[in-house]
Amino acid sequence: MNEEKVEQAETPNSESEKVENENRVEELEAKLEQALRAYAACENDKKIIEKQKIQAIDYAVEKFVKDLLPIADTLEIAIKNIKSKDDECVKEMLEGVELTLKKMLDTFKNHGIEQVEHNEFDPNYHQAIQQVQSDEHEDGEIVEIYQKGYKLKDRLIRPSMVTICKKN
Numbered sequence: 001m002n003e004e005k006v007e008q009a010e011t012p013n014s015e016s017e018k019v020e021n022e023n024r025v026e027e028l029e030a031k032l033e034q035a036l037r038a039y040a041a042c043e044n045d046k047k048i049i050e051k052q053k054i055q056a057i058d059y060a061v062e063k064f065v066k067d068l069l070p071i072a073d074t075l076e077i078a079i080k081n082i083k084s085k086d087d088e089c090v091k092e093m094l095e096g097v098e099l100t101l102k103k104m105l106d107t108f109k110n111h112g113i114e115q116v117e118h119n120e121f122d123p124n125y126h127q128a129i130q131q132v133q134s135d136e137h138e139d140g141e142i143v144e145i146y147q148k149g150y151k152l153k154d155r156l157i158r159p160s161m162v163t164i165c166k167k168n
Contacts, residue, residue: 075101116149137165
């Protein structure tokens with residue numbers, strides 16, 4: 001009889017302990033999941049910050065590039081104007097200006113700055129400032145480039161200003 005009382009007394013405690021332990025396990029599992037989520041959020045933040053840091057470094061020179069583009073434009077205009085002269089002295093000057101422009105464009109390229117392609121009109125890279133009719137060009141094709149556009153890596157710094165063909 002004493003043994004039955006002992007078993008009965010142990011059973012309720014064991015079940016209550018069991019319930020307490022199960023509750024405690026659930027609490028710990030919830031805290032573990034919460035900690036894992038916080039860790040994942042921190043890892044995502046680290047990745048985002050690293051990506052932003054790389055972009056900031058890559059595009060830090062953007063304002064400087066924008067300031068240099070008018071110089072390249074001026075050199076191209078000088079070349080265009082000098083080519084129309086027949087004077088020998090002017091031709092030597094033309095050679096110097098062409099070499100200066102080439103050196104500048106090579107330096108641009110070494111730093112990830114490239115001219116926009118002018119194969120086909122693309123509103124993402126070209127700004128149409130005029131539309132003209134032309135039998136020599138297809139509809140929407142670039143007829144003339146007024147000002148070259150430039151990209152810094154994959155970011156557009158300045159769109160090309162172009163005239164495009166418009167067929168009726």
